[in-house]
Amino acid sequence: MDPGGGVVIDPAWVALNNHANGLQIVEETLPGLTRINEQTAQLEPGIAQAWNVSPDGLVYTFFLRGDVAWVRWDASRNQAFPVEDCNGQQRFLRAEDFRYGILRTLKADTRSEAASLLVNLIEGADLYHQGVVEEDYPRIKVLDDLTLEVRFTEPGSHYALLMGLAMVRAQPRWLIEGDDCHNANPQQWTEAAYFQSYGPYLLKEWVTNTRITLIENPYWPGQDNIPKPRISQLEWTAMDGQAALAAYQRGEMDVVSVPPDAVAAVRGDPELSAQAGSAPELCTTYLAFNSQAAVVKDRRVRRALSLALDRPALTAKFLDGLADPAFWFSTPGLVGAPASPEMFPDLGVRFDPQAAQDELAGYLREFALQPEGVDLTLTFPEGETQRKIAEGLAEQWQQVLGVRVKLDEKPLKDFRAAVAGVPAPQMWRGLHCYQYPDANDFIKEEFGIGGAVNPNFTGIQYYNPAFENALSDAARELDGLRRMEAFAAAEHVLVDEDAVVIPLFWHKRTMLTQPYVWRTLSVIGGLEHYEKWGFQ
Structure with missing residues (x-):
């Protein structure tokens, strides 16, 4: 994490996947009702020790532990103190504090970008966000001090x-509002x-553009999956990636994220490679098709282009150490995603030149074409790495299929406008x-009906009842394995049968950790749980 001037630690404002902007601080100081295990990606208790779901899947009820205190750090006395109310009574964490947090995020005046995830999911949240109704209208109810009930607009096992x-x-x-x-x-x-x-750590110091320091919260009661910290103080220092790597090599830092341009050197260094670990970044690079555009509206063409790509070779050539080849869309490590190619060996698309040629041959015969007559264009954002990858894709397509794909490199602003335009490009690179x-x-938020890449009248313009039904099955399934299988079924339709999306790379990050530090390595995009770490 970089504690620079862009850091935000207000839970309503923090970017959901941007640890540089303070999500890591929020995770350690203000734990949520539930928590994801950073090593297994399994959902675990947070402040809520248990929860239940109504038979119709709409109402979630959370049961909080009652012994978690609000705490503040007093720099003048170099000590932590429990927070007291106006009557001098110690403040403990209550269901109303979570209800207020949700409402504040939803309130339009807060200007929270994250509110968009909630406004159409929580019953009444849309009207509250629009300022039409008061805060008692959304179906977020405090049943008692330690019980919170939330009613949603449709079933969802990920709530x-x-x-x-x-x-x-x-x-x-x-x-925030005063009393x-x-x-x-x-x-x-x-x-x-x-x-x-109230979490395992407190915010001790924040010197903008210099450092952020957290200190152990002596009032945190601890629990099995969120123990009392073994390391009493954490400090993040603001510096660029290469400077941080050099400081690590001098022994001045205990942990560092390896800059992308230094990964190869680290892997080639016997000492540093022994201290390195990699984990999913939870980002996928892919190609998307406008399924109504000329040529690629034919499923055989899309499947041929996907089957003709040797993803391991592309990854090794262009993103060695920075990514793994992607055979389906959802990155392993996500909750509910197919866990690994080993667990799902038949899922997704693998390099198969003969099958690719057979798919294209049927299209060519029907339209009396030669491979060089197939009119294809790949649109992508400008940049050296993106250009090299696009050229590598085109080279493999020509070698396997004989087609010559035109490359349309655009400045980022123009690229985004083209992808959002009507119609969308024939084929484009997505991330x-x-x-x-x-x-x-x-899957659903990107490619389902109305999703980010499948809005009305543009994007991939895709609808398949089998795909939507698989998404509905996953939304209603509470059993983890069956939910994973439902998402695998959706992936099969999306990337294999219909090939509307070509997954290319699952990105990953590399960390260096000094040998005297015992740690866990997060598979959830780098969000760490430092209270579990220790010194050997």
Whole structure:
């Protein structure tokens, strides 16, 4: 994490997948109702020790532990103190604190980008966000001090995960809006001098563009999956990637993220490679087709182009150490995503030149064409790496299929406008990084009807009842394995049968850790749980 000037630690504002902007701080200081295990990607208890779901899948009820205190760090006395209310009574975390956090995120005046994930999911949230109704209208109910009930607009087995995300964390209303003994402080409440929290760590110091320091919360009661910290203090120092790597090599840093242009050197160094570890970044690079555009509206052409790509060879040539070849869309490591190629050996698309040629041959015969007469264009954003990858794709297509694909490189602004335009390009390069670490975010939110890449009248313009039914099955399934199988069925239709999307790369990150540090390595996009770490 880089504690530079762009850091945001307000849960309503923090970018969902941007650790450089403070999500890591929120994770350690303001735990959610639920939590994702950073090593297994399984959903676990957070502040809610249990939850249940109504038979219709619409109502989630969360049961909170009652012994978690709000705490503040007093720099003048170099000590942590419990927060007290206006009557001098210690404040404990309550269901109302979570209800307020959700409502504040939803309120239009807060200007939370993350609100878009909630407005159409929680019953009544849309009208509250529009300012049409008051805060008692959305179906977010405090049943008692330790019980919170949320009613959703449609069934969704991923809602327990969503209710653990940053934008629905508890927030201190008395500090933000003020009460009888606090002045309202909506802009500065996240500064170290004012910040109040309840997690395993407290915010001790924040020197903008220099460092952020967290310190152990002595009042955190601990639990099996969120223990009391073994390391008493964490410090992030602002510096660029190469400077951080050099500091690590001098022994001045305990952990560092390896810059992409240094990964090859680290892997080739016997000492550093022994200290390196890699894990999913939860980003997928892919190609998307406008399924109504000329030529590629024929499924045989799309399948031929996908089957003709040797993904392992492309990965080794252009992104060695930075990615793994992608055989389906949802990155392994996401909750609900097919776990691995070993577990799902028959899922997705593999390099098969003969099958690719057979698919294209049927199209060529029907339209009396030669391969060089197939009119194809790949649109992609400008940049040296993107250009080399596009050239590599075109080279493989020509070698296997004999087709010559034209390359249309555009400045990023123009590229985005083209992809969002009507109609969308024939074929374009896409990149999706998670908003929340669940397969639903990758598959349904991107490619389902009305999704980010499948809006009305543009994008991939795709509809297949089998695909939508598989998404519906996944949305209703609470059993983890059956839910994974439902998403695998959706992937099969999307990337294999219909080939509307060609997955290319699953991106990954590389970290260096000093030998004296014992750690876990997060598979959920780099969001770490430092309270589990220790010194050997």
